[in-house]
Every structure is written in C-alpha cells, then in structure tokens.
Amino acid sequence: MTVKSLLLAGGAFLGGTSGALASGFQVYLPSQQSIGMGGVGVGLSMEQAAQFMNPGAMAMLRQNGVQVGASATFARSAFRSANGGEQRELQNTVVTPFNVYASFGPKEGKWRAGVSVYTPYGSQLKYADGWEGRFSLTEITLQSVYVQPTFSYAITDKLSIGAGLMILAYGSVNLQRDIALPSPYPEGHITLDGTTETAFGVNAGIFFKPSDKLSVGVSYRSKIDAKAKGGDVTVTGLPDPNTTITGALLAPRFVGNKFDATLPLPASVNIGLGIMPNDKLTIGLDVNWTQWSEYRALRFDFTKDGAPASVGDLTRTFSESKRNYEDALTFRLGGQYKVTDKLALRLGGAYDMTPVKDGYVTPETPDNDRIIGTAGIGYDITENLGVDASFMFQAILKRTQTEAQLLDNGTTDRVAGTYRTNISIPGIGVRYNF
C-alpha cells in the first residue's frame, strides 16, 4: 500500500452525507533522507526506510539502526467559484507526519528483521467560513498510524528479497459540512467522526545490485480495504422537532447516528533504479504505479441502533459519491552528494500525475498533477549518530472544473470553480546506526 493510497483512505471519509469526499493531501514522505532526494529509494539500499520503499533492499543494509523523523506540512489552498466572487483560502493548520524505522540482523548475516511506524497520511483542511463548497465540506481531519514488521533475506550478495506485514494500526477521520435547511432556518452542520478497524496488507520487494555502480528494485504493496464501522454521525442546527413544524418535517430525514464506510486502498507497483557513479554520488530514479481505478465511489451506510436509517435523504439510508479515479504514475528523480565523509547534500524532484479526472475534483482533494521539488542535508555528528533535514515543496497545478463537467459526469455534489494548492513540508530526522 502506498502512502498515496493511505491518503486516499483518509479521503474516503470525507464524503459527508452527500458523498463528497477526497483523498486529503497526499504526501509521500518515506524518510528525511528520501524526501531530500525527491522521494526515491525503491532501487537503493541506503537507509532503514528501505523497509517501507522496498523491503527487498533491507537485507543489503550493513548496519543495525534506528531512525526517527518528523515533518510539518503547511498546505495553502486557494479557491475561486465558477460564479466569481472572492478567493477562498484555507484556515491555516499544520500536521506533523512522522516515521520510525529500526532493523536488526547479524553483522555478516544474510537476513535482517525490522519494524517501522509511519503516518503516511494525515491532513487537516479547514475552509473559510461561508465558502461556496460548504455543503460539500467545511473541515476534515485525518490521522493514521501504520506499523510494519519486515523480514528481508539476501539470496546472494547481489540479490535480496523482503516482505513486510502492513498493519493499519490506527486511523481516524473527522469530516464536517454544512447542511442547507429551508428558510428561515440558518444552515445546519453535520460531523462524521470515526476510527478505522485494524487492517492488513503486504509490502514485498526484490532488490538486485549487479555492481557497485548500479542497483534496481521492484516492490509491490497490496490493496487494503480500510473499514470504518460505527462512526458517529452528529447533526446540529436542525429546528426543534417538538416545537416547530419544519423541525418535525425534517426529523425523519436525520435519524441515523452511526456510519459504516469501506474504502479500497489500491495496490501499487514501484520500480526503482540506483546509480552510484562514484563513492560520493548516488542517484535514484523511481516510478510508482498506483491502481487508483479501484476507487470508484465513496459510500457511507447510515444506521441507528443497528438498523439502516436516513441521514439527509428520506429515500435511502446511504450516501454515495462518484470518484472513478484512474491509475496514476509518479516519476521521481533525486540524488545525494557526499561533500565530505560527514556531510551529504540532497536534491530531487518528482512529477505526480493526478488520478482525479476532470469533473471529479472534490474540496477534500483539490487535486491535479503535482510538481515537486526537494532538498536535503545530512550530517554525521559521530560515526553512529547522524541528523537529516529535508524540505519538500509541492505545487498542485491550477485546476478548473465547470458546471458543465459536473453535470456531464453526475458529480454535482461538488463545486465548480478553480483550485490551486501549494504545500511546504520541512522536516528533520535523527539516525543511529550500530
């Protein structure tokens, strides 16, 4: 499962009762070292984060080690409605994804075992009050923690394989949107809040290093169905059903107080190439292919006391919103130059193709192709202890969707307009090898 798919999972819950949902901000942040190099690493065996990017490469690591890193994502978004009007911006929030990797193995042994904990998605978007898309989404908060035990084995000194058990150990979501109520009542508000069940997947890879100057890797992360069961549905701002006619009329529409949702987190295939022209320079080239086409719709089933119940729509007890994503490719290129034995400078870039088709863009994922630039620096304070700093900048290209596109695709549960988003992600990490 790719980080991207985890983001998707987050997005799933965004739906709101109208079904609008999104994938949140996708931030592929394997480790501070990898981030500095544009996120490459499938074809490299540089660091402990191999267990995430390519478990097959872990057996080639020569040292036991523990590394910890954290990033801060600053997302800034702008939206302008198709009908004109002022530019709407997000209220500023910061989220802090982190990563922990540790691996152990005999010094000259053929095998290596590791464990990692990472937060592949996590997003907090809060749109400005009164923005045009408030009936799709006003606010989303996503959190996730993944744990992955991994085992890797070197079949020869040039070829190694590895596999990890991906565990979705913790996932939570909080989605909010406004509800249009009949005049003279002000808008109501609905919050979906839930946690996911523990879910499992496999992360496996092969790593081949025919020479000191060249290495290649392939990894596969399986599809996981992330399920949220019994999440809370909270509706506020409805007129009193006991004292008002309209309240009594609306009450049967808002009966459900729990929701279930399942989201397919698509599989990905990752191919990487590593080139080491000399002792000082390492260049990586990765391609990620993610089977986003698994993500066809976001559905919420509503219940009260275990029985299906309406939320918002009298005629049904669920909401469904089309996604119809397409498989997407990400291309990454990055390198590291060891200025001295202790100091490494890193630079990278990526082009991340959007899985979201025209007419399917949601406020939760104001997505488009992304251009990503990264830089990083690493310094070995002692032989065992090193620190890494990274910076990533993502420009989500300007994306406009029209009323006509929404109408053509039957996706009018979202808004027509133009989105543009920039994300800045500084981060810092510490590694200790022994």
Add this chain to the structure above:
Amino acid sequence: MKPVFNYAAAALGLMGLGLTSCQPDIDDPKSSAGQADFTTYLAVGNSLTAGFSDNGLYLEGQQNSYPSILAQQFAKVGGGAFVQPLFPAANSNGSGYLSITGFSTSGTPTLGPVAPNAGVGIGADNSTPLLVKYTGTDNQNLGVPGIRVADVTTPGYGYNNPSGFNPYFERLLAGPSALFSYQQYVEERVTTLKPTFFTNWLGNNDVLGYATSGGTAPLTGVALFTTKYTAITDVLTAGGAKGLLATIPNVVNVPFFTTVPTANVIGLINNTPIPTALEPAIKAALGLPQSSPLPTGLRFGFYITTGTGAKRLATSSDLLLLTAQAAINVPSTNPLQPFPSGVGLEIPGAPAATAAQLAATSNALDSRFVLDAAEVTSVQNRTAELNTVITNVANQKGLALFDSNTFFRGVATNGLVINGVNNTAAFVSGNLFSLDGVHPTPRGYAVIANEMIKAINAKYGAAVPGVDATAYRGVRFPQ
C-alpha cells in the same frame, strides 16, 4: 562543524522562503464591464422584474428581485446606484402574499395568506385593492406585475378608474403621469435617467394569462406583439444604451402546471371501486334493467372540459393547474349529478357511441382548472412564436439575450445543483419556485441573475461576477 553551520543556515533560509511564499493565488478573473457601461441601469418588465413571489409583491421579494441582484453585481464593474420602488418597512407585506401554514400528514403543504399590513383602500372600480404609493422620483425598476406587451401602449393602464386598472402600475404614477401608458412611463424614465444599460423581460403574461386561466384568457397575437415589443425596445435603445432581452419560459414547465400530475389523478380515479350504493343510479343512467350486472370493465374515469367546451376523458397530455387540487373530487350539489367533480364512468374499449354517452353524463372538471392538450399546444406554439420575435429584436439591435425558455426547460428536466445544493422545478421542495407555482423564490431570482450575467458577459466581453445562489433563500418554511 563550521561547514555544517553554514549549510544548515542555508537550508533554514530555504525553508523560510518556502513557508512565506506558499499561499497560492488564483488570478482574479478581472471583473470588467467590457464594452458595456453599467453606470445607470434601468429594468423593464412584469412581475418577474418587480420581484413578485408567493403570489404577491412584498418588500423581501423586491429586495431580492433579479434587477436588484444584477445592480449589486454591476456595481463591482462601475455600476451606480439602483433605486427600486420598495414598499416602506411599515408596509413590508406589500400586496400580501402566500405562506405555508403547515403540512398535512402526507407532507402536502397547506397555504394561507399573509395580509397587507394595513388597508390602503379600494380602487374606483370597487374591486381592485390599492397599494401603498411609491413617492420617490428616481425609480429604476419599472417591473409591473401583470403587464402584457399587449398592454404597454394602453393609456390609463395604471389610472384609478371605475373600469379597472393595474394597481402595481398605479402605485408608481403620480400627478401628471397618472394617465401614462406603460411605454410613456418608460419614455419618461429614459429621458430623465439616461440609462446606459437596460434589461427588458416583457412577454410572459402574453401567454401566461392564457395558461393560468386554463385557456380562458386570450393569447396575444404575434403581429401585435411584434409591433409593441419592438417599439418599447426602441425606447430603451434610443439613447444608445446596451442591454439584455429575455425570452419567455415555456410556462408548462413551472410547478403551477406540474404539481398535480394528471396521470396520477387518472390512476386514482380508475382504481376507486364503484360503491354498491351507486349501482342503481348507474344502471338507470345507462338504461339497464336493475336485474342486470354492471357492464364488464366499467370503472370511474377522470373527465375534463376542454377549451372548446367538450367533455372527454383526461390524458396525461392535459395539464392540471395547481388550483385543480382543491377542485377535483368535490361532491356535486346537483341531485341529478351522482359524481363528484372530474369523475364519470368509463368502459375501456367501448364503442364510440357508448363512450360519448358516458362522457356526457360525467361531472367533467371545469375548463378553468385544466390546460388541455390542445391548449398546451397553443401556448407552446405561441411561446415559440413570441420568442422568435424577441430573439430577432435582440439580434437586430445587437443586444444580449437570456434564453430563459431553454434555461428553464433544462431546470425542469435535470434540476439545478448549485455548490452541492439540489434545486429543481418542483413545488415547495425545489427551492426555485415560490408558493404561487409560477414566480421564483429569491434563490430562483439569483439563478436568473447569474444566467443573465453569463449572457451579458458573453455578448459584451464583460466579466461581471455572479452571486452564490445558495446564499439566497428558497421557499420559506413555517416555524
């Protein structure tokens, strides 16, 4: 350590740069008036232009009229003040209007009147209630509810006199202008205000009156319409003003004609079993001996009176008016008429003579409550003809055109979702049409304003911003 420090400082600097520069901006689609000049805007039209809603003209409706919304948007591209003949706050109920008083157990709304704040008196015709006069002299919203293009040159159309008058026009006129025809009033306004931009949405009542009366009021002839429509548009363009004309929506798409579905009524009546108590009367009416059974297939049928006075079985092509709801299945007060209104007997597949006999004995629904298929065709054909006239005038004069007919047909077919909020042409629940089933709600007017802005922008290369229609209310529900 020295190099580290230097590099780290550089890295931190880079981060700071990224953080401060990451709020993206989407270029403001430069609001502009293009080739149009919105300095002084004048709105000409009927009830739709006045802001009529819920079967009345009242302050809130006026404040949310499409000309008011347009003017507010025009102001962003150089438009000036826009004065409407608002009812004073103390008379905010205006002419009075309809509101929902509650819902039946089946969810059908019950409507009740909201009275004018205070009686102003009755007109010289002893029937038309007078309205609070507009005392200002700078009116720019010339919408007069009820006016047809056929009426625009009628002198004294708003003059309080014993043979009847339009009270909405009457309240706008004062002193020497009291006898003005609508066109003279428009001329006076044009001369005084020298508008740089106008909208003209006249014509609806030239077909609507026919339709809402179930085909009993006249349709305006095409030749007369062409002459008068061209003349009043000439008045507006005389000073070189640019503007927008709007077509007439096909009135049969509005809830007034779609809320009582004829097919459902037919089904309900067909499926009602014939009570045993009625059998003797039926047999007598059919000339059958009391000992014989009822004819095979005999059932209740839904009968209407057509525009030509004929009684016949209704089909789904006949449109029932909103007012028909209360007029169907009313027990007859005539002792010789055993059937309630709209009901008769029918034998599917019976010979023509029998069918005619059954129709004759039916208590067919009055023509006032139904727009029969032939009348539907008449009103649609006339709407198309008049729209051709409007389109031609717009093209000849190089004016923008809001094809409201095409637009509302789309709304009737597909609904209209705005920013995730569903709106349809349905009565009450659809948000767009007010409680009279014909006139829009404030949200409906906001949608109209947005569509007009699109047409204006396209025609004049302007970039007038639209409004968030979801911020305007739909039907007001009871508390």
